[in-house]
Amino acid sequence: MIELFERYFGIHNKPSASDSNWAKPILDSCDFEFQKCIVEKLQPLLYLELDLCFVEKNKKESFCEVFTEEIITANLNGIESEAAFLKPASSNPPYPVVVVLHDHGGFYYWGKERIFMDDSTQPFIKEYREKFYSSKRWALDLLERGVAVFCPDAFYFGKRRLPQELIKTFVDYKTYEQLTSLDKGSYEFIKLFNRISSELEGIIFKNINFYGTNWPSILINEDIAWLNYLLKREDVDKERIACMGFSLGGFRTLFLSALKKEIKASLVIAFMSGFSKMLGQTSRHTFMVHIPGFTRFLDLPDIAGLIIPRKLFVMQCEYDSLFPIDAMKSAVAKIEEYYSKAGCRHNFSYKFYPNPHQFNSYMQEDAMNYLFLNV
Template sequence: MIKNIFNIWVACFFASLCCVSSTLQAQEQPKSDVGNFYPLLDAYSSKNNSRLSYLSRNWRSVEKWRKTAKTKLNELLAFNPEPAPLNSEILSTTKREGYTQYLVRYNVNALQKTEAFLLVPDNITKPAPAVIALHDHGGFYFFGKEKHTLTDNQPDILEAYVQNLYEGRYYADELAKRGFVVLCPDAPYFGSQKLDPALLTDAKGYDKKVEGASESERIQIYNKQVAGPNEVAMNKTILTSGTTWLGIIAQNDRVAIDFLLSRPEVDPERIGCIGLSLGGLRSTYLFGLDSRIKTGVIAAFSTTYEQMLQQHAHHTWMMYVPRQYQFLDLPDVASLNAPRPLMVMNCKQDKLFSLTGMQAAEEKLSTIYSSMKAPENFAVKYYDVPHSMTIAMQEDAFAWLEKWLK
């Protein structure tokens, strides 16, 4: 009897030790968006990542590094559609104060078209500098280019959106007033390229939901109940088809340069790009991949994958490229055309990125530009604001673009 009691006591004692040990282990592990899976994924990612970064080794030739890294990135983006002539057309023309706004449409490949706003300043007598303005995401899919370009008879929901993210100012139009030719293309899944509910297998009663609703209510229903939830199915289908969402976006954005080069108003040696949020991601890849871009501005989309692994890996499905981290970190992509001039603008109150991630990206880019003996070609600024492109940020971006393109 005593022996049995003793055995039970010993078993309980060791069980309590195991419990304490498990609790201590849990306390020692950092909390993350993926809980107890984080140590596994962190350890796996730490093995030989960013192997094509400029900082990964002593590259004897900058051009050889650039070619090798771009080739690999294009392979990972995995979108090489059949090309097609632009066949561009002007759909409408609106004269505004200091510039003319054209609504244009052109082919981005043999199976896709997009629409864009082309803003041409008045009194251009010779080819002028141009900027590709890349719209954001913001869970607002119904519109694309309209989120930073002035349009007439705007619904209340769009006005409120622009007020929140851009302090009510349409920065593309401001650039046109300052003498830049500006192109604002819709990205796939937004605006003229948005998802069509009529062709969905299950539109979840969309037609009935929007019946009798106001314009702003219809747009909100579309954003929240159609386009947003279907990002998951879109990305699964895109990956199954053998390509990547970001690859499709990047290919579309590179054709925007082709379109600008088809315009007599544009100086081919003075083309830049700018964007906020998803537009910042688009600016990162357009600047990094295409040497025809002479300077870039990235707003509110700068971090490292290391920081995102623990926290904040919850962005749009559009940004993830399988296996890219093995070869290039996010700031490495932005560095692919270094030492071309690049400005990064960070928001200290940004809930989508950690300050540590922003600073890690800054350090990496700063080191690369310094090692290329052009530290003055890289600038980073921090603003004590939430995720946005405030008027103060816009003014800094305009000054940067004027410095390098005029």
């Protein structure tokens, strides 16, 4: 059984004697004492390798409307995953790039596809965009401005979704038979697969802990490995890389930007709050964002403190049922304090939008304008 989980969780996520070394290069590059304090508190909570890098196995290229689409299949210590690299037709390499880290939304079957795939034949994609994105393929807005988009699948989604051999381990025989009797990729298959994946999140969370690590460490390690892959490409402008994400993608953006200084500008959408204030109804979040013991030592605004002095824009949803409004307001106030203390208040901005948890067309317009000016 351990071999099966190692193939899925990743043997590099198994804590080892070298885990204490990941923080050293970040500590050496810290500009401020408060940043060193944050890193020292974060170090025992995450199990990371900053040098991890996906190795390209193959890529499939196709031409779509105003961009060229590359679907990259790559390997990381036996793990296979995918990323999409969308290159604008209106500009030439090396491209400025926005790394888009996709959200959760209970949609496990696909990851990266939700931001760019044509939804005319994909009902689930269409329904998803109606709910969260004002029905837009919003990545195309960046491409039309001459900016490339890089979006990898996260652990537990898309190419890294829950394998059927593990599903068989956890669900009853009737449910497994029902899933395997459906055509893979059909509407009913995706609907059932998403339900099963949602129900199994808690069990997977426990098994990750038994394995000796935590869910955010797996997510962050793979995001790091994909960014390091991107940095090796000759068609990428290394001085013009930004990162953005909505919801779970905002959580991922926060940590990746904090740990990798190659990211020059960051956009965290609908995921900034004081975790320590989220006891009660608002603690309904996915297991994927839980770092055991985190709020004993740190909170999300502290992680944002590691992005300083680089640029950061936090977009908040005023009627977001996942976060208390006072916790969202105190979070951006704390980040503002950090930036002011560092003498670079002008590099931090935030805005509250009068809507629930979504990345709607008004937010998208502000996001595109911000990124266009900063990459």
